Amino acid sequence: MDLPLIVAVDDDPALLAAVERELRTRYALDYRICTQGSTTQARTTLDELAAAGEEVALVLAGEELDGAPGTEFLGEVGRLFPHAERALLIGWNHLGDPDTGDAIFKAIARGRIDHYVVRPAPPPDEQFHQAISTFLLAWAEARRRAPHTIDVIGETWSGRAFELREVLGRCAMPHRFCLAESDEGRALLADVGEPRLPLLVMPTGGVMEDPTDADIARFAGAPIDPSGERYDLVIVGCGPAGLSAGVYGASEGLRTVVIDSGSIGGQATSSSSIRNYLGFPRGVTGADLARRAYQQAWVFGARFAFMQQVTDLTREDDDLVVGIHTGGVVRARAVVLATGASYRRLGIEPLEALHGAGVFYGAAASEAPLVSGEDVYIVGGANSAGQAAIHLAHYAKRVTLVVRAATLEAGMSHYLVRQVEEAPNIEVRTGTEVVDGGGDGWLDHLVLRSRRDGGLETVGAYALFLMIGAMPHTEWLPATIERDPAGFVVTGSELSDGALAALGRRPMALETSVPGVLAAGDVRHGSVKRVASAVGEGSIAIQFVHRLLAV
Ligand SMILES: Cc1cc2nc3c(=O)[nH]c(=O)nc-3n(C[C@H](O)[C@H](O)[C@H](O)COP(=O)(O)OP(=O)(O)OC[C@H]3O[C@@H](n4cnc5c(N)ncnc54)[C@H](O)[C@@H]3O)c2cc1C
Missing domain, CATH: 3.40.30.10 (Glutaredoxin)
Structure with a gap:
């Protein structure tokens, strides 16, 4: 097979030459490098490449090309090469410029570009190459060509x-x-x-x-059977909150084990691009973030036990005893509950029968390439649904976001509402719900009902992504751990008078009604349901663990 292409377009010959030099010296073994000095020339070349069935991995274009914004040209590229990553080359002096930032935000929201990168400085410019490698990895992952696939x-x-x-x-x-x-x-x-x-x-x-599942977990990261061992700290759940508690606990000298019924990352692994997490200006996939955090905690000495469902929590003298579905137990002086939440089921039988065959709970990241050129529907009005819509819109012909509430603002961050509204192939249907659907081996239609007038409408649909509210993983907890009516764990000053009296002292902020048991992340009543806040709570919990262990 011919090598995939990296294409660079700029009407300034000196700037184009600098980009070409960097691309050729680093990537010419694995990619063909193609440079174009004008958009007219580039359009002709790209048409020819598309007609010949060539693969383009990455297109880079200057901010201004032949008197028009480079984002316009990159937007056209998406139609010919929907899988190519498209990045705008910006001058170093434009970093931090509000107008440039606004133009980038809008171009990403409208699906015209995927990234931006500062033009290369004289070599070696490892920052430029780090960015280019990230774009190429994103292309490889989308094309299922990532390393170790x-x-x-x-x-x-x-x-x-x-x-x-x-x-x-x-x-x-x-x-x-x-x-x-x-x-x-x-x-x-x-x-x-x-x-x-x-x-x-x-x-x-x-x-x-x-x-x-256990075979896979063993292959993924050598799960241990923690039964019988004694730790300073047991963390239940290996999503962002648990990973963060693992990093901080282990790095601060606590003998720490993180136990998960699945593996690393929790809900975040189904997120295709977390754009609001501090320190990742171009966004980061949930899977990548989880992999990095896992390795960080591992090197600090945290131990991990995957595919181990925690089923019980009791106290014996000074120890908290955590029971696992295998019948084993782990003992510790402190426990952090970081079991998060997951999507509610739709409960419509014909659609449940198509789970995995056109109907998906979350999972937008891994299934997105399947929906290229198709009509897809997303049910949900929270950030996860908005983000899935933006991601799927890069692949699908049209994405329809079905929202029960009267407005999107009711459940979605403002920045995502803006992105959804700017995207040309996303339609939002507020006040609407999915009530039926079906297909022969794969989803082919849905029935929608208007909540305003009860009107039914049957629509063709290739895929349905369901993101319909969270249910905390707390059903296994003992009654002594106080929860709100929806099942989320109550902590700190929000504990009931009875729980506060039983505790006999002022509780610490993340402490539950059982001394020594803390809760962090989505599982906690009143939590913000964001990666950053889960990570923050995971780290704060460790400060309280130190205080508990010091008593
Ligand atoms: C598709 C999607 C997109 C999102 N996008 C964003 C975004 O862009 N920005 C953002 O800030 N947030 C986003 N979120 C929200 C964010 O992912 C969550 O807020 C965050 O993952 C919560 O972390 P957590 O550790 O509290 O819980 P979770 O991530 O839910 O992790 C909980 C873990 O506990 C484990 N567990 C549960 N019960 C048990 C048990 N009994 N025994 C052992 N293990 C157990 C689970 O297997 C899971 O791994 C998104 C969520 C989704 C689903």
Whole structure:
């Protein structure tokens, strides 16, 4: 196969030459480098490349091209090469300029560009190359060519093959799926004989026939069986709050174990691009953030136990005893509950039957490439739904956001509302709900009902992404841990008078009604339901653990 292309366009020959020099010296072994001195020339070349079926991985363009904004040209590129990453080259002196920032924000929101990058300085400019590598990785991940990608081969989209894709997603492991009878599937199976499906072909070349979730977790990160051991701190949940508590706990010398019924990242792994997390000006995928945090905690000495469902929490003398579904227990002086929340189910039988076959809970990040050129629907009015809409709009022909509330502002951050409104192929249907739907092996239609007049409408739909409110993972907690009517754990000054009296002292801010047990992140009553706040609470919880252990 021919190498994919990196294309750079600029009408200033000196600036173009500087970009070309950087691209050729670093990437010419793995990509073909193509430079164009005008948009007219670039349009002709890109038309020819598209007609020849070539793959373009990245297009870079100057801020002003032939008297027009470079974002306009990059917007056109998206129609020819929907998977190409598109980045605007900006001058270093424009960093921090409000007008440039505003133009970038709008261009991203309208789907015209994916990124921006400061023009290269004289070599070596590692910042420029770090950005270019990030863009190329985003392209590779979207094209299922990321390093260490696992092939999942199944007989159908749904059933166990879908569950495996979910587990791999939750382990933040890049993967791609193909049907056994597709050309790609047959080629992959050619060397394997007659395996039990679904089958995983590992990046190392090894295969796993119909693996269990625990097999995958073991492969992902050597889960331990923590039974019987004694720690300073047990953290239940390995989402952003648990990972943060793990990093801070272990780095501050606490013997720490993080236990999760799945693997790393929690809800964040289904997020395609977290753009509001501090320190990532171009956004970061939830999976990437989780992988980084996991490695950080691991190097500080935190231990991890994956695919271990915590089912019980009791006290024996000074110890808190955490019970696991295997029957084992772990002891500690302090416990941080960071079990987060997950989406409510829709409960419409014909749609539940198509789970994994056009109907997805969250999961927009990994399923997005499937919906290229199709009509897709998202149900939900919170940030997760807005973000999924923006992400899917890069692939789908049209995205319809179905929202029960009368306005988007009711549940979504202002910055996302702006992005959704700016995107040309996102339609918002407020005051509307999905009441039925179906398809033969894959979703093909939905029935929508207007909450204003009860009117029903049947619409063609290739995929439905459901993001319909959170349910905390607290059903396993003992009654002594106070919760609000929705099941979220109550902490600190919000504890009831009875719980405060039982505690016999002023509770610490994240402390629950049981001394030594803290709660952080989405599982906590009144929490903000953002990655940053979950991370913040995870770190603050450790300060309180120190105080508890000092008593
Ligand atoms: C699609 C999507 C997009 C989002 N986008 C953004 C965004 O752009 N910006 C932003 O700030 N926020 C975003 N959010 C919200 C953000 O991801 C959450 O606020 C954050 O993940 C909460 O972290 P947490 O650690 O509290 O809980 P979670 O992430 O929910 O993690 C909880 C973990 O606990 C584990 N667990 C649960 N019960 C048990 C048990 N009994 N035993 C063992 N383990 C258990 C779960 O398996 C899970 O891994 C998004 C969420 C979604 C779903």
